[in-house]
Amino acid sequence: MTRLSKTPQTLVIQGVTIAPGEVKRIDIQLGQLYTQTPMTMPIQVHRGYQDGPILLVSAAIHGDELNGVEIVRRLLKHRQLKHLKGTLIAVPIVNVHGFINQSRYLPDGRDLNRSFPGSERGSLAGRLAYLFIQDILALATHAIDLHTGARHRTNLAQVRVDLAQDQVLELAKAFGAPVILNSNLRDGSLREAAVKLGVPTILYEAGEALRFDEVAIRAGVQGILRVMRQLGMVRSRTVKQSKSQLEPVIARGSSWVRAPQGGIFRSLVRLGQKIEANQTLIGDVADPLGEQPIAIYAPVSGVVIGLLQLPLVHEGEALCHIASFSETDQAVADIEQFTEQMNALISDQG
Numbered sequence: 001m002t003r004l005s006k007t008p009q010t011l012v013i014q015g016v017t018i019a020p021g022e023v024k025r026i027d028i029q030l031g032q033l034y035t036q037t038p039m040t041m042p043i044q045v046h047r048g049y050q051d052g053p054i055l056l057v058s059a060a061i062h063g064d065e066l067n068g069v070e071i072v073r074r075l076l077k078h079r080q081l082k083h084l085k086g087t088l089i090a091v092p093i094v095n096v097h098g099f100i101n102q103s104r105y106l107p108d109g110r111d112l113n114r115s116f117p118g119s120e121r122g123s124l125a126g127r128l129a130y131l132f133i134q135d136i137l138a139l140a141t142h143a144i145d146l147h148t149g150a151r152h153r154t155n156l157a158q159v160r161v162d163l164a165q166d167q168v169l170e171l172a173k174a175f176g177a178p179v180i181l182n183s184n185l186r187d188g189s190l191r192e193a194a195v196k197l198g199v200p201t202i203l204y205e206a207g208e209a210l211r212f213d214e215v216a217i218r219a220g221v222q223g224i225l226r227v228m229r230q231l232g233m234v235r236s237r238t239v240k241q242s243k244s245q246l247e248p249v250i251a252r253g254s255s256w257v258r259a260p261q262g263g264i265f266r267s268l269v270r271l272g273q274k275i276e277a278n279q280t281l282i283g284d285v286a287d288p289l290g291e292q293p294i295a296i297y298a299p300v301s302g303v304v305i306g307l308l309q310l311p312l313v314h315e316g317e318a319l320c321h322i323a324s325f326s327e328t329d330q331a332v333a334d335i336e337q338f339t340e341q342m343n344a345l346i347s348d349q350g
């Protein structure tokens, strides 16, 4: 079901009116830096002539997660938007302060994605969260929030949803990432705030902080267009209807394998690899002379969906993220098919 009730005749964001058929850039005012330089959050709004859903696509709520920024830039140039029905609100960088500092956090050390809904008189993070909800999220009928793994951690393309919420499974399936992970709402997250506003929201995670990952970016652009097709915002016949579009497999849950001691971690697995509990060797952690390495086996079966890229670890550090499926072989086959398709696309198009 598409909710159209929020579609107003006049769409106004921070005093700027966007009429049907218009594309507008709006620089949301965020106060100033201590140099007195004005801070703004650039957004672009595409409004079709015909009414329809209002889709918010946001990225870099964690300021160092860059794949989503590139996904939004490519989406905004996509020819499909010429025939848009409804409205696309694209926010490539929500945490502008963090982006400038190449940091996940705001300058006050807070995680914006734990600061929603925020308040008008709250902390820096709380005020930004509040403004984002009031001025942007509250207008949307649906939302897609783009993330990557944290610094030095890479993620297999995956969509995270709270399956207890209405409509999100439908959106997640339409997105077509190879894995759907059921993930509970975290306190203070954008997804939690969106649920309270009745805005079905999915989260796309792929790649690593501070890096562009071509597969993650292309899969992200395709995924958003597929969701837009599902919502009737772009024409079905012209969005690439991949004949081999995946029926993504839903993970029952996931767990992290952690370092048993501090030292140098040697990883022996890759993203998408099948793991057998207590049998597959994840890697080892040893001291600089290589004496007394500790071999690490996964306690659970499943598929690797996240991996530490930095070999230097403290005891307890998360090394490898494993998703568990009822049908692990199907999940592995889907992931392989996805990887082949994406690699073929990249080598075809250069």
Ligand SMILES: [Zn+2]
Binding pocket: 061, 062, 065, 147, 148
């Ligand atoms: Zn993130």
